[in-house]
Amino acid sequence: MVTVELIYNLALLVALSVVSGFIDLRWSRNTRLGALLQGALFGGTAVIAMLRPLTLGPGLIFDGRSVVISLGALFFGPWCAVVAGAMTITLRLILGGSGAVMGVSVILASAFIGVFYHRRHQSLIFEFHSLQLWLFGLLVHLVMLALTFTLPDIAAFSVLQLIGWPVILTYPLATVLIGKILSDQATHGRFLADLKNSEERFGAFMNQLPALCVLKDDQGRVLFTNDHMNAMLNAQHWVGHTAREYLPDAQAGRMMAEDRRILERGIPEVEEVTLEVVTGENRIFEAHRFPIKRQGKSDILGTIAIDITARRQAEDQLRRSLQEKEVLLREVHHRVKNNLNIMTSLLRLQASTIRTPEQALLAMQNTRDRILSMALVHEELYRSRDYAQVDMQAYLDMLARQLLRAYGPGDAIRLTTRAQGVVLSIDRSIPCGLILNELMTNALKHAFPHGGPGEIRVEMREAGDGEIELSVADTGIGVPADSEGRGTLGLTLVRLLCEQLEGTLTITNDSGTRYHIRFPSGGGE
């Protein structure tokens, strides 16, 4: 009978802790409402315990109110203590009798000691060691035993003799048992909250990652895909499925075999993959796949794929640009060398015509002009930043300025240039520049032996059939029938360069001299 009552009381207390946990999950103990509800629960339980006391012998009645009230106050604080205390005190006063004063005193003492320890507890998490709980229970019940002296008509000592040892032995132990259950619940609650926090943090973190993140189990089933992956590949419905259900068979088979290999070997792998994303474009990813080891076992496969399309494109562009620069550099050196070779040949040709010091001086002057006419092509190339084409209008303007400065024909001679919109490749512009130099120099030096007034008109235009028309006309005395050394070389040069341009040269003598050249704007065999 006693055993049944004991089990009944214990069951009641266990039920109390379960319901307390249930309430705490929904209305936290840290809120006023939570504490009040816990108070009602603890008060109610103490009331039931008081209505079904454990009778050990005649006049020897135990109930668990001191345990329940002190623990309620310890774990849930003053508001809980107030409610539970009010309920039990009310019942005790209704029951009345000689033990009423002691009964109320025990309730008040238990509640105060509980609140006192609750206040002293620093942390918000109410977790206690068994020893702490036992000492707490011991204190509560020593006070309870001390309160037997408030009993009026029974000798306190005889009551103490009867219940002293059983109370000291059993009540603190009951406090430890119930306290431990409540403490464990607090621990579980904390674990749960920590877990939830951690889960939220890592979920948010994974979702913010600008990479495709996937977790799969050892059967190849997708456990998780992050937001970026879902946005890029529409992967949200992959979760719970294997590759066989969302990829073409061949691809799925390959992927699952690789996944298995990584899990079995326990070694991460990196590869570059091209994936078609939701926008329909193909993007290049660097996919890192790795086993996730837990308790010495690799049963989760993680994949992080980083979009490296932009990087790859930049690399390709850089490589292309570098190749272009190399080609260009070789081309430039070749041209420089070629131009110097031309100058060497010109000098040698010119040297063979020199007979007198005057001719030598003239030859120097002519060579200077030819070098300048070639240099101007390069100047125009880098000035315009178009390294392949020469704007002939700009070129002619510069050449005319140079020659006017060199030969200073005076204001009576007008030199006009017109080559609007004519551009030549670098291959054509060097011989063309040399031709223009020869013809313009010739006109400046020989067309007006007596000064002006006169005009030299230089024109270039596109003839429309892929040919360029070039004319240098002056209003001077016409081609001298037998020009001296320089004239011959100059004119031969013009003829040969015209040949190199695959052009035709016509010279007309009709109120001045007019050289007219037509040549194709593009080269070719």
Add this chain to the structure above:
Amino acid sequence: MNGLRVLIVEDEVIIAWDLRETLERLGNEVLPIAAAAGKAVEQARAAAPDLILMDITLRGERTGIDAALEIREFSDVPIFYVTGNSHLLHDLQMIRTHAQGVYAKPPSEDQIQEMLEIARRTGGRGIDGNILPE
């Protein structure tokens, strides 16, 4: 010293003119200048020169090496490369043309004399693989 009949293959007219002047002054006959590979082969076949001075970069797609390979199909005429493209010196195709020598452009008068001398000695017959890098 007998004059030789020389074919100049060169797309840069001023350099070709210079070469011609020098060769003519040294008593040789210079054939009309070829500026492109096709023209060079045509001239070599039609005029059977004693010596060819061959530039490598020519007008158009085909190079002097292409022209030399084609000329080798019907002639052992001594060929000297006169070129600014010294980086092509070890070109395998070029070695296959069994040229008599390679000279940097433009060659000096002494170098031209040397070419003429070699051409005279070999009597118009090519020597296998005898490349004389400059």
